[in-house]
Amino acid sequence: MTIQKPPSQPGWTWVEECIESCDATSIYVEERGVGATFQNPRRIQIRKIHYDGCYNETPNELKADFIVGMPGVVDVIVELKGSDLKHASDQVGSTLRAWQLNPVRFPRIGCLIIFGRVEGKRKMAGRTPRMNSMRESVERAFLRRYKTLLRIHESGEKQFAFRDFLRKSDAR
Numbered sequence: 001m002t003i004q005k006p007p008s009q010p011g012w013t014w015v016e017e018c019i020e021s022c023d024a025t026s027i028y029v030e031e032r033g034v035g036a037t038f039q040n041p042r043r044i045q046i047r048k049i050h051y052d053g054c055y056n057e058t059p060n061e062l063k064a065d066f067i068v069g070m071p072g073v074v075d076v077i078v079e080l081k082g083s084d085l086k087h088a089s090d091q092v093g094s095t096l097r098a099w100q101l102n103p104v105r106f107p108r109i110g111c112l113i114i115f116g117r118v119e120g121k122r123k124m125a126g127r128t129p130r131m132n133s134m135r136e137s138v139e140r141a142f143l144r145r146y147k148t149l150l151r152i153h154e155s156g157e158k159q160f161a162f163r164d165f166l167r168k169s170d171a172r
Contacts, residue, residue, distance in 0.1 A: 008048075018054035021045055026159075029066045034080040034116040037159045044070055051077075051095060062094035070162045074108040075099065081115050085138045085152060088113045093146055110165025111142070111150040 007013060009028060012020040023045045027038040040046055049055050052063040069075040077095050081088040092111045099105050135152045142150040151164070 008050075012048070015047075018050045020048045020050075022048070027068065029068060029078055029080065031065055031080045032082075032116075034082070034114055034155045036078055036080070036112060036114045036153075036155070038068060038076070039159050039161045040070075046070060052091075056095075056098065061098075062091045064092050064095040067095070067099065069106050071106065073106055074110055074162050074165050075106045076110045076112055076160075076162070076165050079113045080155075081113060083115055085113060085115060085134060088115070089138050089142050089150065092150065093142065096146055096148060108166055109148060111146075111148055112160065112165070113138075113150065113152045114155050115152065116155050 005014075007020055009022075011024045012022045015021045023040070023043045025040050025043060027040050027046050027048070029036050029038075029048065038046070047067075047069040049067040049069070050065075051067050052065050055067075056063050064077045064079040066078040066080075067075050068078055077092050077099060079088045079092050079095075092113060096109060096111060099109060139150050139152055142148070149165070151160075
């Protein structure tokens with residue numbers, strides 16, 4: 001019998017290896033200082049899958065960090081990245097293809113990349129003028145390739161509702 005590690009955050013409980021559950025009003029995923037917050041005002045039991053290196057341990061395969069899901073509605077594939085949006089897009093795309101075939105997935109799948117600090121040419125913290133155009137270019141290319149909406153935001157820039165990842169006809 002293996003000893004279960006403590007939950008990643010207060011209020012979370014492990015439901016099985018690599019999968020946590022929580023009904024808090026604010027759901028947070030974080031890795032190396034980059035994080036995303038999901039709103040859960042109705043306190044629905046949310047599922048958080050630690051995908052890269054736990055749920056999916058396939059070597060030499062690109063994987064996103066987490067899959068955060070509202071049961072029976074939507075799974076959101078989340079990649080937390082420093083600043084390489086192209087590589088992050090490839091990780092999310094690879095995870096999307098694999099997750100679409102997984103029988104435990106929820107009916108809809110959304111994708112989210114959260115990036116940390118953007119460094120300029122002199123490696124100083126700040127924004128490069130091309131960041132917004134790069135973000136839009138990666139989002140458009142992802143939509144064309146995978147027929148799935150990808151949202152890209154800076155860490156701490158906004159809080160997300162699960163309905164942000166649904167088409168208007170799907171939102172509750």
